[in-house]
Amino acid sequence: MTKVPRKTAKQLNEQKRLCVKSKKPHMPATDKRRCLTLQSMKKAYKSWGYKLDPDDNKQQEYIKSQGKCLHRCKMLLADGTVTPLYSSIQSGHTRPANTPPEDIQARKEAGNAKRSATHKARGLGQKHHYEKDTFEALLDVTGLRNVLDYAWAPDGVNVDVALNSEQMAAGTYCASQLKAANMTSGGQVNFNITKIDMETKYKGQLIIAIGYKYVERKITVTQVFVLSDPNDMPGRSLQPRVNPKREDACAHLRFRMDDEEQRRACKEKILESMLQLPHHTLQDTCFSLEVNRNVSENTKTELIGIQYIKDALPGNTTMALASDKNKTVDFTFHRAGASLGISAKTATLANKKPDGTFSGFLFGTGAAPDHHKCDWVLVVYLDESRKIVEGFSVIRGSAVYTDANKSKPYHWSKSGQKKGVAYRIEKHSAAHLPQLVDLMFGKRGGQQITL
Template sequence: MTKAPRKTAEQLREQRRLCRKANQPVMPAQKRTLLTLVSMKTAYVSWGFKLDPDDNKQQKFILKQGKAMSECKMLLVDGTATPRYNDIKQGTIKPANTSPEDAQARKEAGNAKRSATMIARGLRQTNHYEKETFEALLDITGLRGMLDYHWMPDGANGDVALKSKDMAAGTYGACELKASDTTDGGRFSFNVSKTDMETKYKGKLIIAIGFKQVNDKIIVTQVFVLSDPQDMPGKTLTPRVNPKGEDACAHLRIRMDGIQQYKLCKKTILEGVLKVPHHSLDNACFSLEVNRNLSRNHKTEFIGLQFIHNALPATTTMTMASDKNKTVDFLLHRSGESLGISAKTASLHHKKADGSHSGFCFGTSAAPDHHKCDWVLVVYLDKSRKIVEGFSAIRGSTVYSEANKGKAFLWHRSGQRRGVSYKIEKHQAYALPQLVDLMFEQRGGEQITL
């Protein structure tokens, strides 16, 4: 991996200034003077807020807050209060009259600093190293022969389910992997906070791996293992890259620079996986009680994934993809052969008030590594979005074509279609084993028909 030069302090300051300026709303034209009740009212009105017209009431409300006027709010006609003046002026909160287009532009401007920095460092979605660093860690510590592990679905509150020989049969502990590369000085950034450990990662083992790349080879340099929110030494896990500098992570840091440290790391991980709650592999991967705080989309996806997992033919096994946020969601295995499957939940396209719709669709986004996808398995849910109604199976090369790149994939079962040149057949949920058999037989042309 070749990284772009790191930004200088002056470049970062300029970038922050431009982002801040892009977020700031247009102010009423006037000379720069001390903020008064009149000028404050003028600004709020220009931002689209409907203020209470009683000036005496507004003055009392401001005095009651006991702060500088720029840190105060004003009363609205409905009795509620506006956001703080400075929060709007500085771009933290958008004005009431912000158009959807402006709101989107402000959102993009607010993300500009982080995006530019990630690009400059050569990091982004395509450079997540959880899989590579975990595999390297298994090798150097000798854990590969002592831990049974299964990758969890994309979107779950964990990356991998772990099992040691000291755990009860059929039980696993969920583990969230974090990876951060070595920088020139500074700190590792593992993107995990104490709040995360108290909410979405509650009951999960956290293994944070610091690494560097030498001639395209992953070298693990430091490892941090946390099994409880109380293990977090502060609000976030951001240990120093140079362990000689004092920080709050000394009790967690394992420097991977010798056999004794490898043994210590192995022992710490084996002890850690015993401390977290254990679940069946099915629950660890798909249960919404184990995987909390999921997005609405991921909740519906998990319903489909769990149904597929439980309804497979006895001759077929299913493993989740180790490369997260890629096109392939899981692999189906049979008699030494494997198929890459992209699971998509069908959404109604152009749904009308009377319940009718013009068809179905799902997003394809950037679809990295789409060449590894053999079949797209479309999941249809009922109106409650809780029960699987049926499936369609379409060849991956048909969905992820150059013509459809980055676009929504649309179709209509009655023959009205856009994005495909054929009618897509929907099969009942009970027909899934038969569909899987046909996938392995490579029959059906662009789609599978029964």
């Protein structure tokens, strides 16, 4: 490993100063050093891209209820959520809503570059996603499996799983966000959820944070924290101690799974909280942008294709969204005891010509973990507005996820030609999806499916 000279304290402080300065939103010179008022605060939030509730009386009542200096307060948004703290945005600790995507990406790349070789060697940071495994273990240890009906949401949305109980109306679900943290060692763990998260993108959702350990190579749930309201959050974020010697800030949230009484109390708390939170149809829980408030533009596009596929399937075929997030398989098709792992990809125009038109398509493949579970790649073509599905192509997963193509974009021309490959990738109209699904189960068509 190449050794890099360490930066001096002065260099680190200067780097930190420049980073914070770059995050601070621009404010006109005439607005600086002025006494903050409700009107100037509204003006600032609007310039930062927030859509505020227009009722000034309601805003004043809400600010008064916070009992803090004006710059330490939040304001009400038009969708019923609240803004981040004024001081957090002004100081650069929280980015404004209208931050350009290229700036966000640049900061992410800069943050990734700062990770040291020691950090990676020690296995720190989240390398795998254990929400599915820990949730399944929680259902067993608390007895919730017998009383809960649940469905996994698409990858990339705010909701992890939709929950329904016998006390809820049929066909309605409570949106839930799952968090998991390994409590094998260390004095404190971070579930990476803040009070601001619960007030904004996760508003109206049940937060279930699960602490676990590995016992004989199996996941064992040790502690569970259940939050249904931002006021449940002990401070700014959920960072409980693994084994507190006395009551700590998370004592009112902690359920220990080594105690029968606490396991029962945890079960009752989850069921009770589900009844108190908003209920939605399964369709809205998974696809509505009113429920999923913080979704990337790329995910919004993917949801259009997934929703169309779900609604247009043949009557003898069902679709289950993947419980393992950030993996290759997005959902599975089930028919008469047979299952197919499907990776859904949205085709993007590629190879721009001098006249402004494009000669081909592509989609990204990324790291593609567990790609051996992918039977077919279902490519979705959208119209120019990127809002309507106009066609599909089907390619075998083994032809897309190869060692030669690993992490590279998958290209083909509009005529269907793929460089170095003899077959053509045919584009079929959206109305032909049922026939394509039939052929996918029949495993015909070679490397791609032809009607």
